[in-house]
Amino acid sequence: MSRLRRLFLSDCYFFVTCNLARGRSLLGEHDFASLARSIESCRTSHPFQLTAWVFLPDHWHGIIYPRRPLTISKVLKSIKLTSTSCINRLRGESGELWQGRFFDHALRTVQKYHECVHYIHQNPVRRELVERAEEWKWSSMGSYSRREQISLPIDYIQLPSDPHTRLIRG
Numbered sequence: 001m002s003r004l005r006r007l008f009l010s011d012c013y014f015f016v017t018c019n020l021a022r023g024r025s026l027l028g029e030h031d032f033a034s035l036a037r038s039i040e041s042c043r044t045s046h047p048f049q050l051t052a053w054v055f056l057p058d059h060w061h062g063i064i065y066p067r068r069p070l071t072i073s074k075v076l077k078s079i080k081l082t083s084t085s086c087i088n089r090l091r092g093e094s095g096e097l098w099q100g101r102f103f104d105h106a107l108r109t110v111q112k113y114h115e116c117v118h119y120i121h122q123n124p125v126r127r128e129l130v131e132r133a134e135e136w137k138w139s140s141m142g143s144y145s146r147r148e149q150i151s152l153p154i155d156y157i158q159l160p161s162d163p164h165t166r167l168i169r170g
Helices: 027-046 070-092 108-126
Strands: 013-021 048-056 060-065 103-106
Touching: 013 070, 013 108, 027 048, 027 070, 048 108, 060 108, 070 103
Parallel strands: none
Antiparallel strands: 013 060, 013 103, 048 060
């Protein structure tokens, strides 16, 4: 089976998933903190927005908006390289941390955007890590529910109220 070709879109929101490489031990609290610092570091050197996220023991999800000339591939390459270096150093390990490929989906409508935010925040509940999404501290749910500041700040955006509004031009 051949690999799907990646679309090289800029100026749109992407729902992304990055999975741990095969054979890597699951992520824990210290790894999550390193991943958050790595993403924040990448945001200072690359122009992209992060509007929702969740870290889980074997993968993470986010909604990312890369600004031109940046592509989603370049953003995730930077995040994966930076976080691999930090987490490997923390663990005293070497080698790949993340799978080489990642999964992305361009969010074409306001409705799809909101569905993906909900999916992200409910992921720890579906995985039976917590009973309520608000209990999982390693997600942007805290920003959405207006509780205390979270470990990785998000970019707040104002979307049109019509759920059928297109988010991708053309």
